Amino acid sequence: MSAHPPTPDIAPLRIAVLHFAHETVTFLAQDTELNDFIYEGSPCRDEALLQADPRGYMGGFVRCAREYAGIELVGIDSPLFPKTGIGSGWVTQEAYEHFTQAMLRDLADRGPFDGVYMALHGAMAVRGVPRPEAELAARVRRVVGPNAILGATFDPHGNEDEQFLEAADFAFCVKFYPHYDMHLQGERAARAMVRAMRGDFSPTSTTLKVPIVSPTVLQWTGASPWMDLAQQALVWEAREPDTVVNIYFGFPWSDVPDIGMTVQVTTNGDAALSARIAADLARSAWRMRKALLHTTKIHTIDEGIEKARQDMAAGRTPVVLADHSDRSGSATWVLDAVLRHDLHRTLVASVADKALVSRLMREGIRPGASFDHLVGGLVDESAGQPVRVTGTVLGTGSAQDGTGGRSDYVSVRFGAGNVLVISTYLMQIIDPAMFTGMGLDAADFDLFAIKSRVHFRRGFDDTGFAASILLVEPPEPYLGTVRLDGLRYANVRLEDYYPYGDPTFEV
Ligand SMILES: [Zn+2]
Known part of the structure; x- marks a missing residue:
């Protein structure tokens, strides 16, 4: 047996890792406050953060990133999920600013970084901040500079539009509901980010809003037609190397401007392919819109x-x-x-x-x-x-x-x-x-x-x-109802979405 060839001389890559997530029901009376994020174990940093969720996004990301030589992970001071779980309303601006600024300070103090991985959700709703995840990404970008690779993982109930990927490079959304594949999306984020940092992946994305709003209880991917949508995304990823296909089903109990379904496709430098796959999926969802709304009785x-x-x-x-x-x-x-x-x-x-x-x-x-x-x-x-x-x-x-x-x-x-x-x-x-x-x-x-x-x-x-x-x-039709037109939205015009209005959709 000959000895292994010497490891090529690659500079170590430093990836900052942070966590900020909530699924906010803005119709609940009780706000999600600063203190709800503070409890034993939260906020946390370094190895405590990296080990915080071994079966979730974080666990998958950390395990996969550590398969590579020459990678240093730095756990940034981050709050974990609030102790109220998903049973509390609007995140206060005080809480958002407190933790965001703490993370930005920690990023600045411990940089420079080649990449930042963000374990997010997508349905956090903050008073006065219409798109909290995109806002976080934009602020992180300003701290770490234009060359760092920014990637994140998301829940299928995220309310997202194109703004997140205007500041970040990658988003990986869970495919299944129940959320079986969280750790897999964390792993994919690690792999893609390491490749991008090494110059082997040049992400280019298309994001399309599909004007369908649906209550989460109908979104089970264990049966058609939601299963078919997930399958179509998986087939595209199987067909085309280096393709990331996200379908955010959306979370209608957040009164925010970017509710509804979102299709997002990232490829390795092939903008036309990103656009083609996104259009294919968005058209499928639109074709199936009636069936998507008629699942569980x-x-x-x-x-x-x-x-x-x-x-x-x-x-x-x-x-x-x-x-x-x-x-x-x-x-x-x-x-x-x-x-x-x-x-x-x-x-x-x-x-x-x-x-x-x-x-x-x-x-x-x-x-x-x-x-x-x-x-x-x-x-x-x-x-x-x-x-x-x-x-x-x-x-x-x-x-x-x-x-x-x-x-x-x-x-x-x-x-x-x-x-x-x-x-x-x-x-x-x-x-x-x-x-x-x-x-x-x-x-x-x-x-x-x-x-x-x-x-x-x-x-x-x-x-x-x-x-x-x-x-x-x-x-x-109380606040968790499937009859969304019984809710008093201030930031959403429900008639812009199927089935509450008669919107047109073409790509
Ligand atoms: Zn979810």
């Missing part, structure tokens, strides 16, 4: 409960009944219906009531204690009224939510084999295995009443666990 709460009763009577169990519309986590509509209809073997997880959980934990409540309290509701009209629950405390603890947040919780046994989980924040249960961590056995229940839109399909649907799946929302 959404029932009223009472319809959903009635169907669940029929399913249980016929032995079609377990049944999942998901209130997709609850954005604060405090909505009590389903809990109220479970009590009114005297359902059995039902697990309600969860109803958020921060004040009650905090008080019970402070008082040192123990399993076996009797429980008689008003629960949830009230944070705004979409949450409904508090509901009185009488039963026995089953357990308390702290649990990871399916979208990365962490809540304290109290679980309560009530009625005939029912359990209610009360949490500090909105808790998305995405897998029945999550109940095990709370000391519950999924086999003890026939009906799972959860708060989730599509994430839950990961553990309840893609696995074949649920025999019946019912999506519900309250009869009024």
Whole structure:
């Protein structure tokens, strides 16, 4: 065996890594404030940031970047996802400026950098900053200079237009919902950025807004027609080397100017190819617009409960009944219906009531204690009224939510084999295995009443666990509704988008 040839003399490349992400429901009453981003572990920097999300964008980016010799990653002082999860409203300008300026200072102090990787989301909405991710990229560009390679990863619910890539070089958006491929997009970002820094990738992009606005509950990529759209993007990436195809489905509960669907294609120096692929995908989406809006059936709460009763009577169990519309986590509509209809073997997880959980934990409540309290509701009209629950405390603890947040919780046994989980924040249960961590056995229940839109399909649907799946929302078009014309937008003209107006679209 001969020795390896000497490594060519390549100057080490320095990549700054930062994180700033939120999915903002601007219709929620409670702002996302500076303090919501500050908790044990956040903000963080250096290795703590690089190791913050091993299964997500950050993990994929860091793993792949470290496959290369001569790469130095510098974790810039960054806030992690706010502790309110996705259950809080407008990010205050104070919070945005505080963290953005801290990141820019850290970038300036520790530069120069050959590249900056930004783990973003795309649906952060900031008071007074119409396009917070594009604004961040533009400011980062001013600090690191024109030659650095800027790349970012995005959520499919990002609200983006062409402005981000006017300041940055690369964007990589997750293809699937549930978001299975976050780490893969992080890996792709690392590979493309390293190649661009070495002069082997010259990104050129086309971004097209497609005037379709859709509620996220309809955007499941596990079935047609959203699956077809994802497949078409994957086929283009398979056909053409060095092609990045992004479809941002969009997030309509942010009242920002760039809502709606966005198609974005980047190629290695072939502007005509970027334009051709983007046009092909945008035309497909536009052709499919009617089908894209007619996927999952959404029932009223009472319809959903009635169907669940029929399913249980016929032995079609377990049944999942998901209130997709609850954005604060405090909505009590389903809990109220479970009590009114005297359902059995039902697990309600969860109803958020921060004040009650905090008080019970402070008082040192123990399993076996009797429980008689008003629960949830009230944070705004979409949450409904508090509901009185009488039963026995089953357990308390702290649990990871399916979208990365962490809540304290109290679980309560009530009625005939029912359990209610009360949490500090909105808790998305995405897998029945999550109940095990709370000391519950999924086999003890026939009906799972959860708060989730599509994430839950990961553990309840893609696995074949649920025999019946019912999506519900309250009869009024409250803030998480699929009836977007029931919302009071200030920065969006809904009639500019299908299906609320009759826009034309040609490329
Ligand atoms: Zn998302």
